[in-house]
Amino acid sequence: MPAKYVYIDDLPINYLHTGQTTLPDVIPDLGKGEVVLFVHGAAGDATLWQPYLDSLASQHSPLAIDLPGHGRSGGWEGLKSIPAYRELIRKFAERLSLRPFVLVGHSMGGAIALDVALHYPDRLRGLVLISTGARLRVAPQILDALKRAMEGKARLTFDRTPYSPQTPEETIHRIERLRASTDVRVQYFNMRACDAFDVMDKLSQIQLPTLVLCGRDDLLTPVKYAEYLQKQIPHARLAIIDRAGHWLPAEQPQATLQAMEAFLKNLHG
Numbered sequence: 001m002p003a004k005y006v007y008i009d010d011l012p013i014n015y016l017h018t019g020q021t022t023l024p025d026v027i028p029d030l031g032k033g034e035v036v037l038f039v040h041g042a043a044g045d046a047t048l049w050q051p052y053l054d055s056l057a058s059q060h061s062p063l064a065i066d067l068p069g070h071g072r073s074g075g076w077e078g079l080k081s082i083p084a085y086r087e088l089i090r091k092f093a094e095r096l097s098l099r100p101f102v103l104v105g106h107s108m109g110g111a112i113a114l115d116v117a118l119h120y121p122d123r124l125r126g127l128v129l130i131s132t133g134a135r136l137r138v139a140p141q142i143l144d145a146l147k148r149a150m151e152g153k154a155r156l157t158f159d160r161t162p163y164s165p166q167t168p169e170e171t172i173h174r175i176e177r178l179r180a181s182t183d184v185r186v187q188y189f190n191m192r193a194c195d196a197f198d199v200m201d202k203l204s205q206i207q208l209p210t211l212v213l214c215g216r217d218d219l220l221t222p223v224k225y226a227e228y229l230q231k232q233i234p235h236a237r238l239a240i241i242d243r244a245g246h247w248l249p250a251e252q253p254q255a256t257l258q259a260m261e262a263f264l265k266n267l268h269g
Helices: 046-056 082-095 108-119 140-150 169-180 184-195 223-232 253-268
Strands: 003-008 011-017 035-039 061-065 101-106 124-130 210-215 236-241
Touching: 003 082, 011 046, 011 082, 035 046, 035 082, 035 108, 046 061, 046 101, 046 253, 082 108, 082 184, 101 108, 101 253, 108 124, 108 184, 124 253, 140 184, 210 223, 210 253, 223 236, 236 253
Parallel strands: 035 061, 035 101, 101 124, 124 210, 210 236
Antiparallel strands: 003 011, 011 061
């Protein structure tokens, strides 16, 4: 999978794309179908989306970004707020001269996508919101555990809550390795950013075609969060996917991809 870097606010930002590799300063060809930009959530990175890029590449122009402090991008602590990540996405789109694109976000990435839609709707063709909500309050004990780990006072422990009871252990281990690769400082500030996020009273302003996806067994951003998004965003439709928890894109990639492909087909005409 080809990867490239761009510099945004003096930070190297890594992204994955499809098609032919290009010279370092040459933007890859993004002329096919819809441009689809994937944004991971807290403790994730662009590799979460690699199967999606592979599957969409024949019809569309997909990209997946490593947010600051994640994956191969620079940054010791990540960014400190959803609006800061929103502006990063705007600058990334400008740097690559993206035509209006479909923005796909998982969890914190979904919050970022909502904020981009509220502030820069003309840059977008549509939204895909996965395992997310209009408000993302984080339990104080989670913040405290991350803070203590960041200060070297405790170790993070494994928690199966984010996963469906039916998710295979092999899949969980793969996701946990991904999560563990993200510095605990970045995870802490990710959670702080999520905890401060709240656009519940603004969703009706979003006039973009929107697909909301949620795992039926998601305990972190449960089905009621997705139902609220669907009811409040005028042009949204909802799909609830069985045998999946909060890490829906990795727990049920085929079902997620099928819903996304149908959305893109309708959008592209």
